Every structure is written in C-alpha cells, then in structure tokens.
Amino acid sequence: MKNYRAELTGVFGDPVDDNPTGVVEEAAFAAKNLNYRYLTIKVLPEDLGKAMDSVKIFDMKGINLTMPHKIKVLPYLDELSPAAEIIGAVNTVIQKEGKLFGENTDGKGFVTALKNSGETLDKKNVTILGAGGAARAIAVECALNGAAYINIINRSIEKGEELASLIQMKTDSSAKYLNWKNNMAIPSDTDILINATSIGFSPNVTDKPDIDYTSITPEMCVCDVIFNPAETIFLKTAAENGAKTITGLGMLVQQAALNFTLWTGVEAPVDVMEDALKKEFE
Ligand code: NDP
Numbered sequence: 001m002k003n004y005r006a007e008l009t010g011v012f013g014d015p016v017d018d019n020p021t022g023v024v025e026e027a028a029f030a031a032k033n034l035n036y037r038y039l040t041i042k043v044l045p046e047d048l049g050k051a052m053d054s055v056k057i058f059d060m061k062g063i064n065l066t067m068p069h070k071i072k073v074l075p076y077l078d079e080l081s082p083a084a085e086i087i088g089a090v091n092t093v094i095q096k097e098g099k100l101f102g103e104n105t106d107g108k109g110f111v112t113a114l115k116n117s118g119e120t121l122d123k124k125n126v127t128i129l130g131a132g133g134a135a136r137a138i139a140v141e142c143a144l145n146g147a148a149y150i151n152i153i154n155r156s157i158e159k160g161e162e163l164a165s166l167i168q169m170k171t172d173s174s175a176k177y178l179n180w181k182n183n184m185a186i187p188s189d190t191d192i193l194i195n196a197t198s199i200g201f202s203p204n205v206t207d208k209p210d211i212d213y214t215s216i217t218p219e220m221c222v223c224d225v226i227f228n229p230a231e232t233i234f235l236k237t238a239a240e241n242g243a244k245t246i247t248g249l250g251m252l253v254q255q256a257a258l259n260f261t262l263w264t265g266v267e268a269p270v271d272v273m274e275d276a277l278k279k280e281f282e
Contacts, residue, residue, distance in 0.1 A: 003035070008058055009263050010039035012051050013066035017042070020280050021064060024256045027276035031269040036061070045072065052076040055095050061263040062094040070133060077102040086170045087140045089133055092259045103262060106134060107141030109255025110223070114192070116254075117246050119221050122146040124191040129180075129209050131159040134225045135196035139163055142192075143171035150175040151187055155197075185215040193238070194223045200232040208233040218242030227252045228281050253277055 011019055017040070025038040043051040048069055055063050065073050070089040074080070077090065078099045084090045090102035111121065126147045128135050131154035139150055150167050152175060154160030160177040167175035178187075186193055193216065199207050216222060222238035227248035235245040256277075257268035 005035075007034070007036045007263075008039065008060040009036060009062050009064075009259075010041050010060070011064035011066055012041055012043040012048070012069055014042055014044055014068065016040055016066060019066060020277065021256055023280050024253065024273045024276050025260060028257075028260050028269050028273050029264075031272040032264070032266050034264055034266065036264065043069065045069070048072055049076060052093075052100065055093065055100065056098050060095055062092060062259070064092050064259060065090060074102070076100065083107065083137075083140055083144060086144075086166070087137050089136065091137075091255070092262065094262050104137050104140075105255040105258040105262075106251070107137035107139075108258055109253075110138045110194075110225070110251040111141045111145050112254040112258070113246060113250030114221075114223065116250065117221075117244075119192065119246075120146075121192070123148045125149045125151075125187070125189050126192045126194065127151040127153065127186055127190040128194045128196050129153050129211070130196035130198075130225075131156070131163040132196070132198070135194075136163055136166075138194060138196055138225070139167055139175070140171065143167050143173035143175075147173045147192075149173065151178055151190070152176070153178045153180050153184060155180050180210075182210060183212045184210065185212045186220075188215065188217070190220055192221045192223065193243075194225070195232070195234050196225050198226075200224070200226045200229075200234055202228045205229055206233060208237065213237045213241065216241045216243050220244075221246065224248050225251060227277075230281070249274070249277060 022038045029036040081103045084104040094101045152164045164175040164177035222243045223246040225248045230247040260268040
C-alpha cells in the first residue's frame with residue numbers, strides 16, 4: 001500500500017517568519033529520502049497550549065520552540081531531559097504515543113561544534129558573555145561536559161547572578177558572575193571565551209561586545225553564537241590576536257542535526273545541512 005501521509009515536524013514562534021531552520025531540515029529530509037515536512041508556524045503566546053495539543057492531535061513527530069515559547073511550553077510537557085530540566089527551557093519537543101518529551105539542543109549543538117573543532121571542555125575555564133537563553137543553555141552544557149570554572153559576564157546583574165548561581169548549585173562546575181564594566185578585561189586564565197549575547201547580529205554587523213580585546217590571547221579558543229554574519233567583528237578581532245575562532249554556524253547546524261535525529265531516528269546528513277544554511281546566508 002502506498003503511503004501518502006507525510007510525517008510532520010516544525011517550529012512554533014512569534015515572530016517566526018525569518019526563522020531559517022526549515023531550509024536546513026527540509027534539505028536533510030530530502031537527502032535521506034524521508035517523507036517528512038518542516039512547517040514554520042506562527043503561534044501567539046495565548047494559543048501555545050492549544051498548539052501543543054495539536055502536536056498530539058496531528059501525530060507530529062515533534063516541534064521546535066522559539067521566541068517567546070521556550071520557557072512557557074514547560075507546563076505542557078510530560079518529561080524533560082536532565083539538561084532541559086536544569087536550563088529551565090526547551091527548544092525542541094519529541095512526540096511519542098501522545099507523550100511530549102522536552103529537550104534543549106542549543107547547548108548540545110554548541111558543545112558538539114566545539115568538540116568537532118578538536119577542543120575539549122574537561123577541566124577548562126570558560127568565560128561567557130551574556131546570560132540570556134543561549135548563554136544559559138551553553139553554560140549548563142559546558143558544566144555537564146566537565147568545565148572546571150565558568151565566568152558569567154552580563155550587562156544586567158540579576159540575570160548574570162542567577163545563571164552563575166544556577167551553575168554553582170546544580171552542576172559540578174564552579175561559577176562566578178562578573179559585573180560587565182566598560183572595556184571589560186577577559187580573565188587571563190580563560191581557555192574558552194564565548195560571545196552568547198545578541199551583539200553583532202545582522203543588520204548590526206559593526207557592533208561588537210565592549211571588552212578589552214588586548215586581553216584575548218593566542219591560547220584562547222574564541223566562539224560566537226552569532227551566525228549571520230558568521231565572521232563577526234568579535235571573531236575577526238580575536239583571530240587578529242592569534243586566538244582560534246569558531247563561528248555560530250556550527251552550533252546552529254549541530255542543534256538542527258540533533259533535532260533531526262531525535263525526530264527521525266536517522267543519522268543527520270550534517271554536510272548537507274551546513275551547505276543549505278550557508279547558501280541561505282550567501
Ligand atoms: P536573549 O534575549 O535571551 O539574551 C540576549 C543576551 O544578550 C542577554 O544576556 C543581554 O544582556 C545581552 N545583550 C544584548 N545586547 C547587549 C548589549 N548591547 N550589551 C551587553 N549585553 C547585551 O537572547 P538569546 O540568548 O536567545 O540569543 C542570543 C543570540 O544568540 C541571538 O543573536 C541568537 O540569534 C543567537 N543564537 C544562536 C544560536 C546558534 O545556534 N548559533 C542558537 C540560539 C541563539 P541583558 O541580560 O543585560 O539584557
């Protein structure tokens with residue numbers, strides 16, 4: 001018997017029109033000859049509960065969550081991964097037999113991209129600029145992957161302190177909040193420096209975090225979450241100082257690859273996904 005029914009996945013967000021994930025996932029489904037669809041769906045905050053019911057009603061394989069749903073979706077889920085539990089937010093949900101399982105692959109995608117570049121987190125000192133959703137996911141995964149110490153540098157004190165104490169209390173890593181001063185010097189024992197703020201994202205491509213760039217040394221590995229543009233001024237300046245750099249594209253592709261495998265059970269065609277994303281930002 002022929003099967004005319006496609007398996008459904010997608011993303012709920014508001015705004016969501018400019019979310020490029022569909023291009024990446026659809027390219028992967030085609031490459032693996034899977035009859036799956038990725039739908040980019042606008043869901044207003046007040047409709048999130050009904051939308052999550054529809055994931056079950058339509059027997060969708062899963063759904064991604066983006067702004068403003070990553071935290072608000074928690075009451076509608078049956079189970080959370082250990083990392084998602086600590087982070088307190090999910091970016092993807094898997095549906096099986098009417099049960100919704102929440103996972104956070106943002107930080108896992110970052111760690112995979114970092115490890116693929118030959119780095120390890122074991123006993124490393126990490127400094128993170130930012131304390132928003134991306135920083136939170138990255139900080140927790142760095143801690144769960146063996147980081148010794150995590151400095152959180154953030155503009156708003158409350159959010160920075162909250163993230164540092166979350167890491168300190170819920171993981172085996174030590175963490176400290178550092179108040180973001182003008183021309184902020186990066187702690188000299190930093191092994192891995194990460195910009196997890198939204199500074200530098202297109203169209204504000206000439207913006208860069210207000211840090212003392214002379215404090216970036218060749219011994220540091222410097223990473224950005226910004227993927228458009230991939231080569232941010234932050235990374236270019238770090239590279240001029242001799243530091244190794246990693247763009248935000250790897251994190252984006254790797255989290256999409258993890259979501260692909262969680263929904264399909266099939267190994268993700270990472271190269272195809274990366275090409276599709278790069279073409280989109282050409
Ligand atoms: P949030 O809004 O949750 O957090 C933004 C963070 O940036 C906050 O810590 C905020 O500080 C800080 N910030 C913003 N502007 C400034 C400024 N001028 N000076 C100092 N700090 C500033 O956003 P997300 O964490 O969800 O996303 C952050 C970025 O990461 C976005 O650009 C997003 O596109 C990107 N991202 C990339 C992913 C990838 O796969 N590569 C995945 C997820 C996100 P404060 O607390 O003081 O407001």
